[in-house]
Structure formats: C-alpha cells, structure tokens
Amino acid sequence: MNIKLIVVSKTDVPYLQAGIDEYISRLKHYCDFELVVIPALKNGGRLSPEEVKNKEGELILRQLEKVDHTVLLDEHGKEYTSVGFSEFLQKQMNGGVRTLTFVIGGAFGFSSEVYDAAHAKLSLSQMTFNHQMVRLFFLEQLYRAHTILRHEKYHNA
Numbered sequence: 505m506n507i508k509l510i511v512v513s514k515t516d517v518p519y520l521q522a523g524i525d526e527y528i529s530r531l532k533h534y535c536d537f538e539l540v541v542i543p544a545l546k547n548g549g550r551l552s553p554e555e556v557k558n559k560e561g562e563l564i565l566r567q568l569e570k571v572d573h574t575v576l577l578d579e580h581g582k583e584y585t586s587v588g589f590s591e592f593l594q595k596q597m598n599g600g601v602r603t604l605t606f607v608i609g610g611a612f613g614f615s616s617e618v619y620d621a622a623h624a625k626l627s628l629s630q631m632t633f634n635h636q637m638v639r640l641f642f643l644e645q646l647y648r649a650h651t652i653l654r655h656e657k658y659h660n661a
Contacts, residue, residue: 505596506536506603507646510567512560512610513544515636527643534650540567544610553612561615564607572605574622576614577638581625586659589626590649606646608638 515521524539531537542563548556568574573596575581584592596604606626607618628641651658 505601506538507531508538508540508572508603508605509639509642510540510542510564510605510607511639512542512564512608512635514541515639517636520636520640523640524643527640527647530647531643531650534647534654542567556610557612557615558617560610560612561618564609564614564618565621568605568621569603572603573601573624574605574607575624575626576618576622577606577608577628577642578614578625579627579630579632581627583627583629586645586648587652589645590652593646593649594653606642608635608642611635 515524528537528539542560545551545556545559548559551559593604607614607622609618628638628645633641648659
C-alpha cells in the first residue's frame with residue numbers, strides 16, 4: 505500500500521524538520537511513502553480565514569486522486585490508541601486500498617469541499633497542536649503502527 509501525506513506549507517522549524525526527516529526515512533522500510541508539501545499562499549495574510557481555507561482547499565483537492573482513500577487529520581475525527589491505529593492501517597491494506605492519503609491542513613483547517621472529498625477524519629488528540637508539530641507526531645504514530653503490525657519492539661520498548 506502507498507501512503508501519502510499532504511501538508512500545507514513547509515516546515516520552517518529545524519528541529520521539527522529533522523524529526524520529520526527521520527521518521528520518513530524509517531517509514532520507507534515499511535511502505536511506499538510520499539510527502540506532498542503545498543506551498544504557503546502568497547499574500548495569505550491579506551485574506552480572511554475562510555478565503556485561506558478555500559484557496560488551500562483547491563490546492564489540496566488537486567493533489568487527490570479519485571482512487572485515494574483520503575483521511576483528514578481533524579480535531580473532530582476519530583481517536584485511536586496506537587494499537588487501534590495499526591489495526592485501522594491493517595484494515596485498509598486488507599481492503600485493497602492502493603493509496604492511503606492523509607491530509608494535514610493549514611492553521612484554519614479545511615474547506616467544506618475538502619471535507620466532502622474525504623473518506624474519514626482522524627484526531628491525534630483532543631488537544632490543539634501547531635500544524636507543523638502534528639506532522640512529526642503523526643509520522644511517529646504511522647511508524648509505530650507499522651512496527652506494531654510487524655511485532656517489532658519499538659512499541660513499548
């Protein structure tokens with residue numbers, strides 16, 4: 505199964521980028537992984553939050569393929585334990601999903617069109633995190649899920 509992570513704007517915090525790079529490197533041992541970075545909007549500071557969501561939404565939708573199974577990282581999504589998330593991944597693999605696409609939106613979230621295109625929503629926590637930090641947290645959990653599925657010692661090591 506291919507896994508794609510779409511994010512809005514680059515990660516500009518060096519220690520977060522180093523962690524992101526580390527987990528992407530680890531993930532490549534388990535799956536075909538692709539990170540798609542949608543550039544930040546030019547003059548985005550002059551737009552209302554709704555306009556930003558809509559413009560970012562257009563860019564996100566261009567990255568989605570009809571055959572993708574799309575999951576939004578969203579505060580109102582389903583929460584999993586690490587083991588539960590690994591079971592979710594296994595279910596997608598067993599169900600024949602070719603590309604599982606996760607999307608982390610910008611600071612204002614997603615447009616209604618992006619919500620309509622999604623198959624599911626996933627929440628990492630009831631707490632709110634900076635969208636750049638979520639990238640690292642999510643990639644670590646994705647890696648952890650793969651080690652759980654392979655019965656490797658990373659989980660609870």
